Amino acid sequence: MGISAFYHDSAACLVHNGRIVAAAQEERFTRKKHDHRFPENAIAYCLEEGDITAEDLSYVSFYDKPFLKFERLLETYLTFAPSGLNSYLKAMPLWLKEKLWMGDLIKKNLPGYKCDISYPEHHQSHAASAFFPSPFEEAAIITMDGVGEWTTASWGIGSANRIDLHSELHFPHSLGLLYTAFTYYTGFKVNNGEYKVMGLAPYGKPKYVQTIFDNLIDLREDGSFRLDMSYFNYCQGLTMTSDKFHKLFGGPPRKPESNINQREMDLAASVQAVTEEIMLRTARHVRRETGHRNLCLAGGVALNCVANGKILRERIFDDIWIQPAAGDAGGSLGAALFIWYQILGNKRNVDGVNDLQRGSYLGPGWDDDEIESWLSTAGFPFRRMDETDLINTISDDITAGRVIGWFGGRMEFGPRALGNRSIIGDARSESMQSTINLKIKYRESFRPFAPTVLIEDVEEYFEIDRASPYMLLVAPVRKSHRRELSEEEEKLFGMEKLRIPRSDIPAITHVDYSSRLQTVSRKDNPRYHRLISNFKVKTGYGIVINTSFNVRGEPIVCTPEDAYLCFMRTEMDILALGNCLLKKDDQPPLEQEKEHSPEKRKSHKVKSKPKLRKFGLIMTGAFAALCVLLYLRNAILMPYAAGLSGFFLFSALLYPKLLWPIEKFWMKLASVMSYIMTRVLLTLVYFLAVVPTGLIMRLLLKKPLQLDFKREMKTYWVDVNPEGPCSRSEKQY
Amino acid sequence: MGHFKDIWGFLRTRKKWWLIPIITVLLLLSLIIVLSQGSALAPFIYAIF
Structure with a gap:
């Protein structure tokens, strides 16, 4: 069992004899987006899918080293003290309550599990999630994210059943956090809006690139870099950027939900260009140093599919495999596979072509009988069909411009819906992008949609020569499908570009003619492949829009009930739950909001x-x-x-029941007192211990964080110590 | 007890001696928080402070 938790997107993964049996993010069960809490529901699901109990587990592996993370946190406070109190007060309570007691917490949630717990290093878990499920016998590995323990990026080699990381960059110098700083500055939510920045970038011009290189970052030829921390505030504050940053870019951050202007678009284009430059330089360096022809990628930055597409098109590597759950959720999968291959030394069998990710369909699924039984009990009108009839009906509906909720099979692991929890529509429709954005997803109109294309047709539509089964590559729409723009249309800029159709598949063609595509094969998802093939027979187009089955701010749906509620709360026309077809017009109105949040349910529980x-x-x-x-x-x-x-x-x-209101009041009082006292005591500790230690260290010229640009250093890559944390997977440090 | 051994091992292996005072105080605080969280005794314990 691999577990990731307590930063964002907690998840669990079960591996049995090297096979990934199940993997799921906690958010899908709790319905709280990016839920970072301990993944008790995901763990319970994995055990159920494996038909085992916690007692049957041979190994449990947590995806990072909590003590090292705690060390980084404390040393950051020491470096910046006395500023940093707010950040310290926000972080410490959770550390003292839970994170410092990780072993106990895991064992408490896995009753019966008696063996030890492993703690691979954070980027080791990412690297393991990138290499072990890949189809390659040998490959170079690059991981990049916000931050793990100390590492923010690393590279190394994967060979047979081992991964070895060679070099790394250290906090606070982080490409992920640089991107997040711009996400914050352009008015989007940290750790959530990075996709929006990537989607916004093509509307702008990268006019701030030189400003970024001249002021914010010292970038080396080999992709290593340091950031000038005077422009950032994430070490010591609760925001990402400092006043100096705001002065440099001409104003305060955009207020969330306010109008997006050309400035934000230009900033997005600029940080995207800088990100691509850093990733390309790193990829070239790693290719030179390792000599390997294949590359595996993971870490949150690997979800930047525009940059991934550039690495591919530059032909730095012959082939690339990217972990579909490249963010922290995938760390659970990496941690589990790390035990199986690296610690236990089991043989890894790969054929160079097929990966071991199983299409990333690793979550819970419901068969038609279960769905029918639920629909009948709930009393919702539906029609159960055989698969051929259903596919025929749905492809007719897509052709007629209807928007379909497409639910079936096992839920995807990772942030992308890959045809089992998807909303689909006609990619040829000029109005479909704004229809789905505004009436179904309730999100910003500028955000592009991705297509699913039949694997056999991918080269017909896109300038790409390979599969992209996990929607992690961006490729240009082929010229033969593009539409010539008039001179007047060419002159448009910013959001004005949005209204101009650019190809015969306008709904999935972004303003720069790019597309974040998913290819579907008969092997990976036969039902979805059949649907698009049927649509192709009717229209000549083997391509549809595929967007995740959720609305803005909610996680992707997990259960048939989640799907039904999402269907009813939006202007979706048709819902296919397995082979059960539901039409919006037939459904009774939702009389009252169904309470399907487990937290809401919990709050009604009367104590026993x-x-x-x-x-x-x-x-x-x-x-x-x-x-x-x-x-x-x-x-x-x-x-x-x-x-x-x-x-x-x-x-x-x-008469214990008499105590119920008293207990409720008393425990509320306890929690309020706990909140206040914890903060009072922590503040005392801060001023009596942290600040003095920090000041003394500064007087003694001790620097836990390397903040300065060092022009004399050839590279900022740091060699991984072979006897360092990466060699101690049994320890929390 | 194993937990405190682990923390000592961490400080020794990483040679982070200057963290000892801070970590000791925070661990004591952590114990108070962990032992009192979700317990009806919490208001009594906090009243001591």
Whole structure:
């Protein structure tokens, strides 16, 4: 079992005899986007899918080293103290409550599991998730993200059943955090809006690239770099950028939800260009250093499919494989595979062509009988069909310009919907992009849509010569499908470009003629492949729009119920739940909002009798102790304490339900007191221990963080210490 | 106990001696928080401060 948690996108993954049995993100179960909490639901699902209990697990692996992360956090506070109190107060409570006790927390959630827990280094987990499921016997590996423990980027080699990381970059110098800083500055949500920046980039001109290179970053030929931290605030504050950054780019950050102007588009284009430059330089360097012809990529930055497409088109490597769950969720998969191959030394069998990711369809699934039973019980009108009829009907609906909720098979692992939890529509329609954006996804109109194309037709539509099964490559639409723009149309800029159709598949052609494509093969997803093939027979086009089955701000749907609710809350026309067809017009209106958030359900739970009894007895003991204390001090309040102790004893023994409102109030009081006291005590620790230590270290010229540009250094890549954290997977450090 | 051994191993292996005072205080605080969270005794414990 591999587990990732506590940064963003917590997840669990089960590997049995080297085969990935199940993997899922916690957000899909809790319905809280990017849920970072301990993935208890994802773990329960993985165990259920594997038909085992926690007792049957041989190994459990957590995707990073909590103590090293804690060290980085403390040393960052020491470097920047006394500024940094707010960030410290925000981070520390969770560390003290949970993250520092990771072993206990995991064992508590896996009752019966008795063996040790492994802790691969964060970028080792990413590298493992990139290389082990790849089809390559040998490959170069690059990982890039915001930050793990100390590492923000690394490269190395994967060979047979081993990965070895050679070099790394260290916090605070991070490409992921640079991109996130611009995401924040352009008014999008940190750790969520990076895709929007990537989608916005083609509307702008990269006019700030030189400003970025001249001021923010010292970039070397080999792709290594350092950032000038005076422009950023993420080490010591709760924002990403500093006032100096705002002055440099001519104003404060855009307010979320306010109008997006040409400036934001130009900033997005600029940071995208800088990102591509860094990734290309790194890729060239790694190709030179390793000599390997294939590349595996992972880490959040590897989700930048525009940059991935550029690496591919530059022909730096012969082939590239990118982990579909390249972000932290995929760390769970990497951590599990790391144990199987690297620690246990099991043989890895690959054929150079097919990967071991199983199409990334690794989540829960429901068969037609289960769906039918749920629909019948709920009383929603539907028609169960055989697959051929269903596909025929749905392809007719797509042709007629309807928008379809397409649900079936096992849920995808990773941020992309790949045809099992998708909303699909006609890529030839000029109005489809704005229809789906505004009436179904309720998101910004500028955001492009991705296509799914039959693998056999990919070269017909796109300038790409290979499969892109996980929607992680961007390629240009082939010239033969493009539409010539008039002189007037050519002059348009910014959002005005949006209205101009640019090809005969306008709904998936971005303003720069690019497209983030998914190829589908009969082998990976036969049902979806049949649908698009049927659509092709009717229209001549083996391509449809594929966007994830969710609305803005919500995770992709998991269950048939999630899908139904999303269908009813939007202007989707048709829903295919497996082979059950639902039409919007036939459905009764949603009378009241269904409560399908597990958290909401939890809040209605009344505490059980034994729990209330236990509460009563604890209170009896506490007030009895208080009574003795007051008696010894001859305090006049003693009889009250004795009375309360008696009341709690009486209630606990005879009528525990009486204690329910008291328990509710008392626990609320406990949580408020805990919140206040924790922060008061942490503030004391900060000023009495952290600040003095930081100041003394500065006087002694000790620098835990390397912040300065070093012009004399040839490279900022740091060699990975063979006896360092990467060699201690059994330790949390 | 194993947990504290791990933390000691971490400080020793990483040779981060200057973190000892801060980590000791934070661990004590952590113990208070962990032991009192979700417990009816929390208001009594916090009242001591």
